[in-house]
Amino acid sequence: MTWWRGRSPAVFFVASAVLLAGGAIAAVSGADAVSRALWVAATVLGLGLSLLWTVRSVAERRASVDVIAVLALAGALWVGEEFAGAMVTLMLASGRLLEDRAAARADRELRLLVERTPRTARRRTGDRVDGIPVEAVSPGDVLVVGTGEVVPVDGRLLATGTFDESALTGEPMPVERPSGDDVRSGVVNAGPPVDLVATSSASESTYANVVRLVEQAQATSAPFVRTADRFAVLFVPLTLVLAGLAWALAGSPVRAVAVLVVATPCPLLLAAPVAIMSGLSRASRIGVVVKGGAALEALAAGEVVLFDKTGTLTHGRPELASVVTAPGAPPAQDVLRLAASLNQVSPHPLASALVGAARRRDLDLELPTGVREVHGYGLEGLVGDVVVRLGKARWIVGDDDPTWLRQVRRRAALDGCLTVFVAVAGRPAGAFLLEDPVRPDAPRMLAALKEVGIRRTVLLTGDRADIAETVGRIVGVDAVLADRDPADKLAAIRDESAAARTIMVGDGVNDAPALAAAGVGVALAARGATASSEAADVVLTVDRVDAIADAILIARRSRRIALEAVLVGMGLSLVAMLAAAAGLLPPAAGAVLQEGIDVLAIGIALRALLPSRLHSVPMSQEDVATARRLRSGHDVAIAAVEQIRTVADDLRTRDCRLEPVRTLLSRLEEDLIPHERDDEEELMPLVARALGGAATATMRRTHAEIEHQVSRLHRLLDGIDPEHVAPEDVTELRRLLYGLYAVCRLHNSQEEEGAFALVPAGPSPTRRSGRRRAPG
Template identity: 85%
Template sequence: LASALVAAASARGLDLELPTDVSEVHGYGLEGRVGDHTVRIGKARWIIGDGDPGWLEQVRRRAALDGCLSVFVSVDDRPAGAFLLEDPVRADAPRMVSALREAGIHRTVLLTGDRADIAEAVGRIVGVDAVLADRDPADKLAAVRQESAAARTIMVGDGVNDAPALAAAGVGVALAARGATASSEAADVVLTVDRVDAIADAILIARRSRRIALEAVLVGMGLSLVAMVAAAVGLLPPAAGAVLQEGIDVLAIGIALRALVRGRLHTVPMSADDIATAARLREGHEVAIAAVEQIRAVADALHSQDCRLEPVHALIDRLALELVPHERADEEELMPLVARALGAPATATMRRTHAEIEHQVSRLRRLVEGIDPARVTPEDVVELRRLLYGLYAVCRLHNSQEEEGAFALVPPAPTSVRRVRR
């Protein structure tokens, strides 16, 4: 959780300062000093007390609807706000499930300790066959054993809670880039890259290596057997047989060395120029996401009484400066990149949403220009909210499409460490 907060602050360009005198209040949260202020972070009742400010119910409702974890903050014993921590679906997860099916995996099951409603939503997005939610480590172990009784199983995990299930599966695969040491020690295969779709590559590599090894063994032993029979009946002199055996060994080694040649993989190869272009556009993508979240915040703040349009005007200006140019840049540079990697049909839906986003921003501008700031009616507020929430939904969907269909193709860049001020 701390790394998520630090990453979010770094993305916004905030100056970070190391806290001092940090202590844990068991069952409630953490307390420490940041500069000259006492900061607490933890449960709502510890931070807010017995009062129920109006924003508390809004935070809880949004956390429940979005499947987020809410963490409340106070500064100098005064409630300051809350963090909503979301665990999004990995962008490469849907492609991984699809690739596993192509590789011959007939059934995929999502095992998680999350709530059933959150797990079901994730299962629908990634396309698994079954979802088992609210599972503790013992439940995961029992589920793996049950599946193993019907067929050979592969268990993929990255946490300490996954270690028993990884050890019990036919093949345990640990994601070591973010995972715990316990899961890596219990697994049979450890993926050191932060990409779950590498599992499909691992399956293809293993199958190809096994096939080449069998070919080398069968060819080598088969030819050696033929030479032995020929020598036994007197058709092959000893000297010639020795030379021939050396040739058979070299042939078998040559067949085995084919395993070093790159074979067919699920991962789409990309040129260095395409990777650099995608990385540059990804930075603009992160900026656009911040603008998209402002759409929802502005819509939530609209009231039918004494409605002010200044935040809406500021939002429209930001969308025109950040979101619309970003979508046009994606259309001109990202779409050809995706077409080269996956084919032109893969860009159809993303191209359509580019046009829809720009159209909805234009509609929003025309609506606001037609409203008298001094006489904003409840009907105007309803129409503004309708357009804002609609634009927000389209942008969120489009961001997910770009994450899964474009940026998930790019190899992960080395993680940089941001220095903090002491």
């Protein structure tokens, strides 16, 4: 029975084709009795299966147009139109085979995914490497991944590695990831063996989640709910009435059979599912798993989009915003290097922020020794021969409340930052301020949603109002609803759904109820399994939210093409029905004509597979390489921008020292200004090619402003007597430095959103040599 279920559509198609062709050969050879017998056999085969499908639909209380096929086949036998019956059988068989092939292809893709799932891992313990079941891996284990092996669980690299990430992102080119970078399970090590620290278990890893999502999508979308069922209530009675009228007017059942033959609704049975399935396939190529045709159509119909904030419009993981050093502490770069070295062996999410920031600044990290975690306080260990401690303020500073600590707390409260404090050699060394930055592709995504016809966008978050309003202004939503718990989110979605069809986008566990309540739930699952991905109708497996707009564009195009195929196919069928009712189209000719209509309708539907305009901007490999190279300098120089603020903060009106300002000026003139000129020569043409020349206007203006402010700083310092620095000189220096800091921060955001957000997912190249450059 299993063999038959898997091959029955192919057997049905081959049998019907052989019987039809055999009958045709016999007819040409003059063996009329044989030809009629073969065509009758084909008609009886189609009649029996159509009757079975109709009974099944009635048992499931589902409207179906299979009854038309039953009547057409039975009528063909009754009036002696065996050829027409055989043609109708072939149409039905080809439709079933097409559906089966599409489902088989999806099953094959799922099977390949499952077969790639890692079963074992190699765990390093000292100098030993042991093979263990992947289920035995725990966060914090050090794993070895050999050349050509699949990464078994999500982890953090302890050395630079090269990976084939096509299974998750579709990006065909190998990606180089530096030491300290996060790598997802399911990618293949395309370089030498590497070590990584596991940050998740196997069941919670990214690849396991992708397999579950595809399984869920296939279970939802197969068998396909045929679009014909929606029209059956009207189409079946219309066909029967027209056939009855034709019989009554002609006084012969032949015309009625001709009407039934051309009424066989293959454009509905085939064309619409082909277009919808093509849309599902195209969406999956850009990293969007849509759980079935119903979800695709609902996505296409959406009018209002609601977003969670954390992890959706923001990165959802902390990034280093600034380093504040304590009086007498080592320089900020040394403090960060020591802290990041210690954090290399920690699976904590905050550890990734410090390690990543250190790598972007080209700091040389050492593997720590004697690392121990003090529960509830932090982490302690040796970096070289220096004791480094990371954690809460009271564990680092004690019960004192020095001025620098109060400044850190004030800045953290104003900017909505997390703080991690550090001690070096037993003395407080400073603090790290960590923020959750806005995704650089989020503003472009919001603009793209307006272009595809979304009428309203809403930020719906449990975060406090001031932070939510800031994010809302940056990305450009229409409304902000802050301080909402899960129950409040449900109420807000119900209110929006009462007026329009809604799409909810989120990534956290607390988003699951909201995703289930919206018309369509869209979950971001690029970083692993969450309850939201189980509750959602659409899941993004790439870590880019601009894929949402492209998915909606694909869904709307697929729905439009499906409608076009149905209208053209059924419109021609109705014309043919009228011609048959008028006696202009005998059953045999009607069957051949209907086959031609089917081919035309399916051809229209297959347009959904063709490439179409998306909001993602295509870039050449050369432009991608150039952008990533420039991004390296952009990332490294964030430290230079923070130095501007640090120098300004340290200026004192009494006994003011100008040496730090002069050192900063040298760095700006030697690194920042040349980098801005490089951006002007290389990055701006790249952006112009991708988005048009108008997109570079504001960035070019900011380049000029940065160079102007650095020139002003030079002239101001030349005019100040270092032996007699007046209070008004210090005030002017502070004003100029804070202004330059603000312009540089704004310019960094401009380039993130306007240039680097265009680059396909992947890290910036690791810099091996050359001078350190400042941001553009």
